[in-house]
Amino acid sequence: MDHFTVVDSLVGRLEELETDLARLAGERVLILSELAAFAGSAADELVSDDVLRKRERQALARRAVIADVAAATRTTEHVVTSLMAEAESLAGDFPQTLAALREGGLTHKQAQVIVGEAADMDADARAELERRLLLLARAGNHVTLKRQARRERERVLPESFAVRHARASSHRNVRIEHVRDGMSWISAYVPAGFAASIDDRLRMTALAHRYAGDDRTQDQLMADAFLAALLAPECACVLGESGEELPVPSPLETFRRIVPTVSLTVPALVLLGHRVGPDGQPLDPAELDGVGPIDPETARQLCGQASSFVRILTDPVTGAPITIDEHARVPSRRLKAWLRYRDGVCRHPGCSRPALRCDLDHTTAVVEDGATCAGNLAHLCRRHHRLKHLANWRYAHGAAGHMRFTAPSGRRYESPPERRVLRT
Structure with a gap:
């Protein structure tokens, strides 16, 4: 055997x-x-x-x-x-x-x-x-x-998202829980649009310091940037136990320089103030990538700030993309924006890491005549990307964005796209 x-x-x-x-x-x-x-x-x-x-x-x-x-x-x-x-x-x-x-x-x-x-x-x-x-x-x-x-x-x-969001937003708060070893938890209950922007900015701040040679972990840097933004404008970026200061801006300076990048998917009629589509059915709410549905008013405000968002307008009936506006912090190709919309998360079965934090992988490598197209590209987080190349996992594209994953044992798993598509 x-x-x-x-x-x-x-x-x-x-x-x-x-x-x-x-x-x-x-x-x-x-x-x-x-x-x-x-x-x-x-x-x-x-x-x-x-x-x-x-x-x-x-x-x-x-x-x-x-x-x-x-x-x-x-x-x-x-x-x-x-x-x-x-x-x-x-x-x-x-x-x-x-x-x-x-x-x-x-x-x-x-x-x-x-x-x-x-x-x-x-x-x-x-x-x-x-x-x-x-x-x-x-x-x-x-x-x-x-x-x-x-x-x-x-x-x-049956109740509109806007009404429920307004009710929930009235309860926003910050909570502090003091725990053992001199530590505390701080959590804030805030609208999703702000939370997504803060999260992205903290991550980009941490990555900037990691690339500069900081030996702190991603989580440590995000926490330090959060504290610096609130409490310590003069906070220096210090290397671990050595005490050596790095020739890079403080976490606060880095934090302020970064413009958050968030993907926003909006049914086109939502921007016009409609609540139902041509078929009489309620329109799907706008969505922030990696967060979920947000209220229409916030979506319209964010679309007016397109320099920080990738906007994907969708057909109100089919859900297919009408157009993709690329006004992100780092300009991306239309294909990349479309694939982030289609995949949503890492395509490995069961993985939920947002596509924005994944590698865009050629299923069939370019050196093996693999095409750079939607039918040969998919998002894989770094862990599962390594599985593909180092552990003999095989991936294959099907129709309408579906993929099939085959484990080294020969067992097969299906991976539907996060959002429905008409073609790839």
């Missing part, structure tokens, strides 16, 4: 095991939902104190059952509480998802994504989103499904 046959056999066994685990997760959901129902109906039997109100007795009964499950399964009550709430939601509001989980047709994490994205919707919208996500779950992992779910959610919700 050759090595590839052994790998194929072992991967096949793992695949079967994951299916069994999904089925077991489905059975666990049923048991936990039955325990929750029992705790609610048998509160008088489980709690002996007659002075307590009915709601208090039910809460205590639930806690008693949760404590029992946690002790029996050697896990924490916090975990059991979360699993029980999820089980009640799945059993009560997502019957098709639960059925697919019990059949092994999707993973537990995928089921969690569906519940998380649709739980706060009304019954009709929830059922429609569930139907769509169950179809999408067949072709990827939970990370891919979560990214797709944000887009599908916008298509299903």
